[in-house]
Amino acid sequence: MSIEDKNFEQAVESFRGQMSGRVEERVLMKRYTTFRIGGLCELMVFPKETSELMSVIEYCEKHGLPWRVIGRGSNLLVIDEGLNEVVINVQEGLNRFEQRAEELVWAEAGIKLNRLVKLCSDIGLAGIEFCAGIPGTLGGALRMNAGAEGKEISDLVNWIEFYRYPEGRFIRKRQELRFEYRELHLNPKEVILSAELKLVKDKPENIRERIKRNLKHRRETQPVAYPSAGSVFKNPPGGYAGKLIEELGLKGMRIGDAQISELHGNFIINRGRAKAKEVLELIKIIQERVQREKGINLELEIELWEKR
Ligand SMILES: Cc1cc2nc3c(=O)[nH]c(=O)nc-3n(C[C@H](O)[C@H](O)[C@H](O)COP(=O)(O)OP(=O)(O)OC[C@H]3O[C@@H](n4cnc5c(N)ncnc54)[C@H](O)[C@@H]3O)c2cc1C
Known part of the structure; x- marks a missing residue:
């Protein structure tokens, strides 16, 4: 047994002793990525509660165990060889929501964006409809500054609460966030615990209408029937990655079960049993062709999780 195996075994025992949330060993990451x-x-x-999340991180930091936080895994490409670390999944706990003032809401990082959009529309608060159909958590959306239709979640942020070991919990106001x-x-080492968002009042029926329109637009323009991680590349300044990929005739290219979507050039879809290796090969082909033929360097929007 290696020192690392022993460390993980001790961690399992400790977490099971102190947490009410689940602790799972040797988990297939594909079950937790879109x-x-x-x-x-x-x-x-x-973790079911913020206190459990904090004690897991404290344990990992004190025992030199690497860790990461995952939301809904909707912006990730995790390698086939897996991860030698503790993955802290916030999507099952940490999902409380409160209306704090007429136009202010507070929510924990694990809340699903679609649920957040619905809760806001039910109380007649608008501005977050562009997040309808983004399959992430609030924490993941803040970390990625998720956006659509020319809007970004940063436009709504009043403040974010973080945790960092050993300092503890702290708040950063909008103007202190980059x-x-x-x-x-x-x-x-900073984890998002919760955030306060500033919205605007509107009639629930108007908000619902916009949500419906947004979802329809997504269904028409994105390959939502297949597993993916959304847009693979960031749009280059003044252009669209999907358009460049389409212009080079790369839509539909397939390696194994990974395929550049025929519907949207900036999506790579999993047609069944795609491997990270196949997705990475497609990414390399796209980046090389776009660089060579358009002189543009396409940067990844999805995050690659490799062994550290
Ligand atoms: C079909 C589809 C459509 C999409 N459409 C859009 C879109 O329109 N616009 C857009 O911007 N994105 C889009 N995405 C990408 C993705 O859904 C967003 O980036 C989403 O906000 C990621 O949230 P998540 O919870 O899944 O984060 P994850 O993928 O789990 O994590 C992403 C990053 O955030 C970090 N993270 C997660 N939670 C926390 C936390 N609490 N504290 C600190 N760090 C944290 C993770 O460590 C990781 O670095 C789409 C994806 C899919 C599959």
Whole structure:
């Protein structure tokens, strides 16, 4: 038994002793990514409360165990060889929601965006409809500065609460946060616990109408019937990655079960048993062709999770 195996075994015992949430060993990451791709991870924990999340991180930090946080895994490509670390899954707990003032809501990081959009529309609060159909959590959306239709989640943020070991919990106001296109700059040890969002009043029926329109538009323009991780590349300044890929005739290209969507050039879909390796081969082909023929460097929007 290696030192690492022993460390993980001790961690399992400790987490099971102190958490009410699930603790699972040797979990297939493909079960927790929307791409349905990813090898085994040593340990996945599902904290039910912020206090459990914090004690897991504290344990990992004190015992030198690497860890990461996952929401709904909808922006991730996890390698086939898997991960040698503790993955902290916030999507089953940490999903409380409150209306804090007439136009202010607060929600925990694990809440699903679709649920958040619905809860807001039910109380007549608008502005977050562009998130309808984005299959992530609030925490993941903040970390990625998720956006659609020219809007970004950063537009709504009043403040975000974080946890970092050993400092503890702290709040950063909007003006202290560094948001960019599809990114919130964070120290890798900082975890988003919750956020307060500023919305605007509108009639629930108007909001629902916009949500319906947005979802219809997604169904018409994105390959929602297949597993994917959304847009693979960030749009380059002044252009669209999907359009460049289409212009090069790459739509429909397939390696194994990974295929560049015929509907949207910036999506790679999993047609069954796609491997991360196949997706990475397609990514390489796209990047090389776009660089060679258009002189543009396409940057990844999806995050690649490899062994560290
Ligand atoms: C069909 C489809 C459509 C999509 N459409 C869009 C779109 O229109 N616009 C868009 O922007 N994106 C889109 N995406 C991508 C993705 O859904 C978003 O980026 C989403 O916000 C990611 O949330 P998540 O919970 O799945 O994060 P994950 O994929 O689980 O994680 C993404 C990153 O966030 C970090 N993270 C997650 N939770 C926390 C936390 N609590 N604290 C700190 N870090 C955290 C993770 O460690 C990781 O680095 C789409 C994806 C799919 C599959």
